[in-house]
Amino acid sequence: MRFLPTFLSLVAVSTAAPTNFFDDAYDFSEGLLDYYSKVSQHINRLRHSKTPVGCDAFKITLPSYASGLKAPDGLSPMYVAIGRGTQNYTCADSTSKSTPAAAGAVANLYNATCMAANFPDLLELIPNLIWNSSVPLDVSTFPRAKIQLPANVDLMGHHFFYDATTPEFNLNIAGGGQYGIAMTKKSGSIDAPSTATKGTYGAVAWLYLTATTGTVGKYKAVYRVDTASGSPPDTCEGQPAEFQMKYSANYYFFGN
Incomplete structure (x- = not known):
């Protein structure tokens, strides 16, 4: 599924970027922080799941x-x-x-x-x-x-x-x-x-x-x-x- 690789790349960027990187690039807000936090949680869950992600x-x-x-x-x-x-x-x-x-x-x-x-x-x-x-x-x-x-x-x-x-x-x-x-x-x-x-x-x-x-x-x-x-x-x-x-x-x- 194409959505999961997108998650992985975004989390990699967010963890490697300087503290103020998102301030200028994406107007980083509390809403985006919540969004990326949930993305990270899903990635961790899927890494340990044997159930394939479909589109049903x-x-x-x-x-x-x-x-x-x-x-x-x-x-x-x-x-x-x-x-x-x-x-x-x-x-x-x-x-x-x-x-x-x-x-x-x-x-x-x-x-x-x-x-x-x-x-x-x-x-x-x-x-x-x-x-x-x-x-x-x-x-x-x-x-x-x-x-x-x-x-x-x-x-x-x-x-x-x-x-x-x-x-x-x-x-x-x-x-x-x-x-x-x-x-x-x-x-x-x-x-x-x-x-x-x-x-x-x-x-x-x-x-x-x-x-x-x-x-x-x-x-x-x-x-x-x-x-x-x-x-x-x-x-x-x-x-x-x-x-x-x-x-x-x-x-x-x-x-x-």
């Missing part, structure tokens, strides 16, 4: 801390993707009398299925680490664009809105994987927990989305969890007519 989606479960959302009863896990992009908003005017209105979202989706199956504790940390990172949204980077993250994950597709109320997850990319298309509608939500990375104004809600007409493949439900940032200010004061807020999240895809 059936091992994936929706995180227990997302219990406030409807459970995927009777459905099977298909894929998990890390999303990084923007939540988009509009303002009628730039005064405190107006409030930002949601105007969809745009994000790259990176295939984290193997990570979710084997290292869910690492996956949980990733949105908080990358929400403010520089990630290309240009389709010319397909299909091998990689997220700027200490993990080996490939671009899987795009998330955007087909219309004002239809979040689309297009997982068919030219020259890459053909994973289908999930056309969805919002069917439930809960507030992001207080531990979520808030960014400037807060983390966007966690969502339960259900598949609608136009879906290609066996998709029945999509969950957005582990959100980081993305919320708008309370009012439109000083804001342009259209603006974006960076965000990241983990997306769990279920089907039958």
Whole structure:
């Protein structure tokens, strides 16, 4: 599996580097420290394990801390993707009398299925680490664009809105994987927990989305969890007519 060699090389660098190496190179933070600590623990465990590391989606479960959302009863896990992009908003005017209105979202989706199956504790940390990172949204980077993250994950597709109320997850990319298309509608939500990375104004809600007409493949439900940032200010004061807020999240895809 390609993910494990990535772990080993990262730990080798982290143990050999000067104390202040990561300060300039990676803006080393408490979050990254926690991430690398867990990486090291997994490496030590795997060195003494006789069980091979695979990439079996059936091992994936929706995180227990997302219990406030409807459970995927009777459905099977298909894929998990890390999303990084923007939540988009509009303002009628730039005064405190107006409030930002949601105007969809745009994000790259990176295939984290193997990570979710084997290292869910690492996956949980990733949105908080990358929400403010520089990630290309240009389709010319397909299909091998990689997220700027200490993990080996490939671009899987795009998330955007087909219309004002239809979040689309297009997982068919030219020259890459053909994973289908999930056309969805919002069917439930809960507030992001207080531990979520808030960014400037807060983390966007966690969502339960259900598949609608136009879906290609066996998709029945999509969950957005582990959100980081993305919320708008309370009012439109000083804001342009259209603006974006960076965000990241983990997306769990279920089907039958």
